[in-house]
Amino acid sequence: MELVNIEKLLEKYLAAETTIAEENNLKAYFSGDNVAPHLEEYRAMFGYFSANKNEKFTKTIQLKTQKRNWKWLSVAASIVLLVSVYTGYEKNQQQKAEKIYNETQMAFNMLSANLNKGTVAISKLQEFETTTNKILKQPK
Template sequence: MELANIEKLLEKYLNAETTIAEENELKAYFLSDNVAPHLQEYQGVFNYFSASKNERYTKTIQLKSQPWNWKWLTVAASLILLISVYTGYEKNQERKAEKIYAETHMALSMLSTNLQKGTVAIGELQEFETTKNKIFKQFK
């Protein structure tokens, strides 16, 4: 291979513009023994890539077993949610009943007050009526 071509390919490789065939050509050049002295710094990179390509991880990986039974946890969460919704509903009904009681109490007290005024007014009218009857009976 001619050195000028290798330098052009290396420049393209560093700019990530090479094809697979050009990269294989560079790999073959740098894995050989006759690398130009000013390009020997790149030889370590290509040696690393070829060596790491053959590495395999052989140890077994132990996965932790799941200690919780998530089905029971979801059932428990659902029950808690249902109980809290029911309790909230009961509290809401209780507040509504208290509000209705307070409004009814206020309406009945207003009615009682007005009835007392009416009773007093009827008493005054009754007194007026009896006085009027006494006056008109005397003039007859």
């Protein structure tokens, strides 16, 4: 009858449903000499738990307390800030230069168009003068 009870307790233990008292019964059974042959594989597991229960860590743990060097962090932040301001300034200057270039280009295009109109008018005037001289037969 005890073997059937141990097998049921073992199934409950593997399903993580046992109480502390039931686990103590399993430990007592597997630490004894009369373990059923088909349950021999669990003897090592329960023996390990019993042996390591009393094991304690005796070495001291040294915690490393690292002091952050905030001075270097502030220097790095300042450098990042300066670089970003410089690149922003350069980009702004480039945009201003492009705007001025486009405005100058537009002014030159207007000037060219007006000069072309003047050239056409002068050529018509030249043609009028030539025709007038022919009619009046005046030498140049």
